[in-house]
Amino acid sequence: MLTADQSAAVDERTMAEVSRRRIFAIISHPDAGKTTLTEKILLYAGAIALAGAVRRKGQQRHARSDWMEMEQKRGISVTSTVLQFEYAGCCFNLLDTPGHQDFSEDTYRVLTAVDCAVMVLDAAKGVEPQTLKLFEVCRRLRLPVVTFINKMDLPGREPLQLLDDIERALGMTAAPRNWPIGAGHDFLGVYDIAAAQVLSFDRVARGERAAPVRIAGLDDPDLDLLLGERHARDLREATELLRGAVPAFDRERYLAGLQTPVFFGSALNNFGVEPFLAALAALAPPPAPRDSDRGPIDPLHHAFTGFVFKIQANMDPLHRDSMAFLRIVSGRFEKGMAVDHARLGRRLRLPRAHRVFAQERETTEEAFAGDVVGLVNPGIFILGDTVSDGLRVRFPPVPRFAPEHFARLRPSSVDKHKAFQNGLRQLEEEGAIQLLYEISAARREPILAAVGELQFDLVQSRLEREYRTPTTIERLSYRSAVWVQAPDPQAAIDWPMSGVLRARDREHRLVALCESRWVEERLAEKNPGLVLARIVDDQPIGENAERP
Secondary structure (H helix, E strand, O other): OOOHHHOOOOOHHHHHHHHOEEEEEEEEOOOOOHHHHHHHHHHHHOOOOOOOOOOOOOOOOOOOOOOOHHHHHHOOOOOOEEEEEEEOOEEEEEEEOOOOHHHHHHHHHHHOOOOEEEEEEEOOOEOOHHHHHHHHHHHHOOOOEEEEEEOOOOOOOOHHHHHHHHHHHHOOEEEEOEEEEOOHHHOOEEEEOOOOEEEEEOOOHHHOOOOOEEEEOOOOOOHHHHHOHHHHHHHHHHHHHHHHHOOOOOHHHHHOOOEEEEEEOEOOOOEOHHHHHHHHHHHOOOOOOEOOEOEOEOOOOOOEEEEEEEEEEOOOOOOOOEEEEEEEEEOEEEOOOEEEEOOOOEEEEOOOEEEEEOOEEEEEOEEEOOOEEEEEOOOOOOOOOEEEEOOOOOOOOOOOOOOOEEEEEEEOOHHHHHHHHHHHHHHHHHOOOEEEEEOOOOOOOEEEEEOOOHHHHHHHHHHHHHHOOOEEEEEOOOOEEEEEEOOOOOOOOOOOOOOEEEEEOOOOOEEEEEOOHHHHHHHHHHOOOOEEEEEEOOEEEOOOOOOO
16 A cells, blocks of 8 residues: 555556566575576576576586676575566566575675565475574565475475474474475475376476476376376375365465465476476565655655665676666666665766676666666665655665674785775675775785675685786684774773774774674773774674574
């Protein structure tokens, strides 16, 4: 419903386009098969002709969503990716996220931009630690969650055990929407509970193409021949058990975050992927209202509004530019439109936007609420920026986490200093790392501050590949960063004798790097009234705050 001050009508075409938008993220613990499922969704949607693989033989393709060199070498996702495609009358904006906890800050930012999440679980492991942390983020953001239990073609837990694990670990009911037929090497397909149909799949070489499927009913006389007598008997018994042992799907409870619909399958072999995608078109909600400083903004508000949740440099080696990813909250984007930039307090023109598909891009003439568009960023946008036209508004800032790992980084060659500085500046704008500078240092050497150790590897890899700048790194022993603010700016601060390094961030704010919690406590004791906070970009992070 539109609020009282948002009642201006939108045209019928805009309403129709918004209603068919679906924007969702895929989350999982590392190695649960998130990237493989992403690739197979694209395959069945017709967005790609052949599916790649994360772990692959030399002649096979890389997964489309893993376009960075480091991702392709290590077989892990280290950055979020936007993939827009059409399926079943819906326009999907799929945001693939990093699975590794060292890149959880990027995942958190992505989750602020979507309307639902797909949670991928390993059938042998169930709910794993990183899955649980990411689910808690979804809960805080009030995102409905659809679950895909993957790797049913490998030895794993019993289906009822997996449902019970979801309910105990996540505190929500698990409503199966299909049921596995067989398991491990005998996994044959799934039974669609709502349609009362048996879907039996055939394996295809390397899972590159859609798996042939045969459909039958429980009472089909040929079912025993299709599945084998044992599997047909087990399936009939399982369906009888399901009638009283598992909860029925309730859409209202699902949208309220109290229930998750559960699907079983094997992304690697393409078993169950197509029915999952078809169900996702029905389950993923259309764009929802977004909180702002003027209250919830309805996607059908006539005014154009949006916020930047991701910045990525050098996606295209030919362009070598920076791209700002904008989630459109309301209204319609049109090529060449002028907008208000809330942080800069000025009007600017958006000459063009791009429809993004991983590393690929194409110019788009228009986009609607629920879309993600890429804007070429000549240093105008930073994470969390709000743009609008027809309604002055600000959306909540994109969260940042307090760093826990620190290192000095130096270019291996003096003549690469300019490229080195330029590369670090762009990587900091992306939120890949934070840059700090020691106050008393003789030379202005950057200190990298990161949430996880792998972020250092990513920075070094990208500086060498994208900026032709090899680097050397020196890990530091500090364990935390606290932003320091004195009640009296002129008052001297009594610093501990050791265990602390004084630095400033890009906004010239004072930061203390501490080797231990005892050093933080000592700093506070020596300076009554001193404000110490784990803040990043003006966002307070409490010392006990959870992060994925």
